[in-house]
């Protein structure tokens with residue numbers, strides 16, 4: 001019997017430790033977590049302690065790629081490191097899952113797209129929403145033609161406040177690390193919109209800024225020293241999920257090591273809210289609002305076709321289809337499929353394994369990664385230039401002949 005696919009994960013942060021690694025460990029019949037790589041020895045060793053000593057630790061991607069049992073690499077390092085690790089993994093002949101955003105700049109995303117197109121391996125981007133039942137259903141309804149050809153999309157993503165604040169404590173708050181939150185965080189929503197529209201973004205214009213997480217002279221730079229802590233919605237909560245993997249040592253000394261940087265007074269250059277408008281190659285138009293101050297996380301879409309509309313709320317798990325001249329029909333998704341990841345994570349890995357086994361193309365491939373970066377980066381550029389339109393049509397022309405081109 002063939003051995004299960006061997007996986008190496010590079011980057012032992014929260015995405016590795018709270019999703020990929022536990023999922024792979026739970027399915028030894030179909031996949032095997034062979035090794036982990038991280039440049040931070042303390043994190044690497046702690047990850048091995050937490051996951052199991054049979055997993056081999058490596059101090060770098062280069063060392064990990066020498067391991068003969070690694071067939072595929074999952075890249076869960078910070079966004080700005082993806083390009084270099086991605087190239088090395090493909091050069092070594094490995095299949096790849098690269099976390100979103102694929103890159104922090106359009107230039108890197110274009111390079112990586114070309115690189116993957118020239119390779120034989122399976123390359124998937126970590127867009128789990130393409131595998132989440134809520135978005136699969138939305139795409140199905142649009143593709144069925146029930147509301148006629150799509151004309152416009154109005155969409156909004158509101159990130160839950162404490163989660164929003166967490167971005168402004170971590171590396172994500174600088175564009176050089178993440179591309180900014182329109183590239184980093186909005187990437188999922190922009191990607192599923194691109195997928196549902198079924199076309200490439202052509203022109204983009206945006207306005208945005210830092211409206212909420214602005215400096216507050218009354219606040220201290222650390223929550224532990226701050227008099228506003230009792231009433232501050234962003235105040236660090238040691239017992240809450242804080243979007244980081246803490247090492248065993250850090251967990252033991254939590255108060256000392258916790259990252260309780262003030263989300264308002266921290267240095268940053270990413271926006272916390274923005275609106276963008278875009279037009280696709282197909283002529284479909286998009287209006288999208290992004291913000292970080294929600295009571296809960298929500299993605300809302302209004303999909304307008306030539307013969308009706310679809311209203312959808314991910315947080316409520318509701319999809320209402322209203323075709324002209326017909327009765328509206330509402331689908332209610334179960335509670336467990338209404339979360340931010342919409343139940344798509346497991347399906348994403350399963351689909352990757354299936355692609356490797358059958359040689360089929362991933363639903364979330366590199367062109368999806370490129371288009372999402374393109375939309376987010378162009379919007380960020382437009383904001384920096386006072387809202388002027390950024391033209392992406394040249395980019396699409398370069399890729400249009402590839403079969404993965406949407």
Ligand SMILES: NC(=O)c1ccc[n+]([C@@H]2O[C@H](COP(=O)([O-])OP(=O)(O)OC[C@H]3O[C@@H](n4cnc5c(N)ncnc54)[C@H](O)[C@@H]3O)[C@@H](O)[C@H]2O)c1
Nearest residue numbers: 011012013014015038039040076077078079099100101126
């Ligand atoms: N699909 C999703 O919904 C989702 C959710 C969370 C994170 N992510 C993505 O996963 C990636 C990781 O995010 P995270 O929150 O886990 O980050 P993190 O900061 O928690 O962890 C990153 C880890 O990578 C290590 N690292 C950094 N540079 C490295 C290098 N060159 N070589 C080896 N190790 C290196 C760090 O030491 C750290 O342990 C990001 O791209 C992020 O956007 C995706």
